[in-house]
Amino acid sequence: MDCIFCQIVSGKIPSDVVHQDEEVIAFRDIKPQAPVHILVIPKRHIPSLAQLTEDELPVITHMVEVANQLAKREGIADRGYRLAINCGPEGGQLVPHLHLHLLGGRKLSDELG
Numbered sequence: 001m002d003c004i005f006c007q008i009v010s011g012k013i014p015s016d017v018v019h020q021d022e023e024v025i026a027f028r029d030i031k032p033q034a035p036v037h038i039l040v041i042p043k044r045h046i047p048s049l050a051q052l053t054e055d056e057l058p059v060i061t062h063m064v065e066v067a068n069q070l071a072k073r074e075g076i077a078d079r080g081y082r083l084a085i086n087c088g089p090e091g092g093q094l095v096p097h098l099h100l101h102l103l104g105g106r107k108l109s110d111e112l113g
């Protein structure tokens, strides 16, 4: 239980929560890389995309659905935004608990990596 995002789910580590339901929680990134930078994560601990089982696949759909709703609520849906999931060390994943980045509110880099 030393996973930092599991501790955010349980409330042990405070965070700026913007959405919560049975499956997922969304909160503002502590070190935002854009005016809107929200992380959408499954409540259950899934280490990364690479560890996702077939049974767990629907949570990705739900994470995208929540991110799309949040983009609307944050007023960036029309201007455009980016959803990103980093996977593993070379994919830039620092926290080993699956998370979807919602980034927007400025023109994002055309470079992806």
Ligand code: 5GP
Pocket: 004, 013, 015, 016, 027, 028, 029, 030, 031, 032, 039, 085, 086, 092, 093, 094, 095, 096
């Ligand atoms: P990754 O590089 O793993 O894809 O992204 C991890 C993200 O989690 C980073 O953008 C980082 O700023 C964010 N982060 C790490 N620790 C915390 C924390 O304790 N609280 C919040 N709100 N965000 C965190």
Ligand code: ZN
Pocket: 003, 004, 005, 006, 007, 044, 045, 046, 096, 097
């Ligand atoms: Zn975790």
